[in-house]
Amino acid sequence: MNKKNIAMVAASVLALGLLVWAAWPEPPGVETARLTRGDFVRELVEDARTRVRERYTVTAPLAGQLVRPVLKPGDAVGADQVVAEIWPAAAGLLDARSQGEQRERVGAMQATLARTQANLARARVAEQQARADLQRAQSLGQQGFVSSTQQETALLTQQQRRQELAMAEQEVSAATHDLQRLRIGLSQPAASGSGPLMRVRAPISGRVLKLHRDSEGPIAAGAPILDLGDPGQLEIVTELLTEDAAALPAQARATLDHWGGQGQLRAHLSRVEPGAFTKVSALGVEEQRVKAVFDWQDAPPDGLGDGFKMEIRITVQQASGVLLAPVSTVFPQAQGHAVFVVEGGRVRKQAVDLLGRNGQQAWLGTELPEGAVLVTYPPATLREGDRVQPIKP
Incomplete structure (x- = not known):
């Protein structure tokens, strides 16, 4: 082969190499970060x-008209000091229909009371008769004319009549109280504020934290008035x-x-x-x-x-003094976590223990040395052994 042919072959090989080099894909660029050692804090x-700590809410013990409070938030109060005053609420008026029904109830209870009084008189007479029969039986028994059995029968009869008399007296007492209660319902209610003024006292020494009611007006039983505390x-x-x-x-x-x-x-x-x-x-x-x-x-x-x-x-x-990496370098793998390590232009998947993480750093348990280069935000297509071009070493 002459020199001219050798030169042509060499030129062809060089051109082919250049074409192959031009067509060969470049490794993808990836962002990287280094494994460092430092202090880890998660907050x-x-x-x-x-x-x-100790908050007390003073409530209204009864329904009524609350007197305008004089205390203001921040005022100091002593234990048992009066912190609020309430006029008891007046009873409501009955309409004409309710008054008629109440009068009928009063009439029915009057008849019931008369019946119980008649029963009481009858029970009292029966008890007196039983007592006289017992005395007569005991006197004849001492003379031998009445047996002991007859005397016991007279005694039991006298005890029974005494119990019946006590029951009749209780029925009369109950009917009397019921009649009085019904008559009270017919009476004209007193005006609001005519009852005794109820004074509400502080359970502790402290300061007024909050006023639930700062003006005069009607208040329900159990409604909060103010909060006390230190x-x-x-x-x-x-x-x-x-x-x-x-x-x-x-x-x-x-x-x-x-x-x-x-x-x-x-x-x-x-x-x-x-x-x-x-x-x-x-x-x-x-x-x-x-x-x-x-x-x-x-x-x-x-x-x-x-x-x-x-x-x-x-x-x-x-x-303190632990291995730290950006949280963007750690990704889940099976039952644990892993990172991609860049070595010699290629990536290697390395399993790690994620011991803690905060918004920026991940605390890793690994055998990797300090300063190892890790891929941040690894793409989903990245695989073990792929060639990469670190953008930031």
């Missing part, structure tokens, strides 16, 4: 409110999802922000209330929530009162 962020004895209450509340460690720590002052306040978990409730979220989703109560780590600052809003950050999980 729950929720709205919270202050609440007085504003210096505050606790923090927040509503958590039941699954988050169940995962809280004992004495969980929390910080309070946006409370109206400078700096953060500290608190710790006191208790999780046992009863959960259903609450509809802003997106219209029904959630099962439960109230968690926190105590102050330090003394609460001045200026806070009952029902003040703030933001609470509850530390659920915390670790």
Whole structure:
């Protein structure tokens, strides 16, 4: 083969190589992040409110006319101090039909009373006769003219008549009281405010937290009048999802922000209330929530009162010097989790233990070394051994 032919073959091979190189697909580009070591913290962020520990609601003991309260929210009161006054309500008037029916009931009860009085007179005569028969039998028995059996019969008869007399007396007493009650129903009711003024007293010493009624007017029995408590004895209450509340460690720590002052306040978990409730979220989703109560780590600052809003950050999980990766690198696999590791331009699937995660970081249990390159947001088409081109090493 001459030199000219060799040159043509070489040129053809070179051209073919260039065509193959041009047609060869480039590896897809993927975003990456490195496995680092640091501190991991997982927190729950929720709205919270202050609440007085011991709250007492003073209610109306009877229905009537409430006198205009003189107390205002924040006023101090002492134990047994008068905090409200109520005039008892007047009885309602009867219409003409009800009055006629009541008169008929009074007439019927008068007849019943007369019948029971006649029964009482008859029972009294029968008891006197039985007593005389017993005395006669006992006298004749001492002379031997009457047997002991006859004397026992006379004694039992006398006891029976005495019981009948007692029952007749009770029937007369009951009929008398019923007649009096029916006659009271026919009497003209007194005007409102003519009865004795009822004074409602404070059960504890404290301050007025809330006035449910701040003006004069009719009030029903059991209606709330005001709330009492000590504003210096505050606790923090927040509503958590039941699954988050169940995962809280004992004495969980929390910080309070946006409370109206400078700096953060500290608190710790006191208790999780046992009863959960259903609450509809802003997106219209029904959630099962439960109230968690926190105590102050330090003394609460001045200026806070009952029902003040703030933001609470509850530390659920915390670790130092652990392997951390962006949460976007971890994906579910079978019964666990895995990541894609970039090695020599290719990816390798590596199973990992997800020990914790927050909004940005995932705490991994793995044998991978610190600084390993992981694929973030791995596409669904990525497979073991695929070639990739890291965009961010």
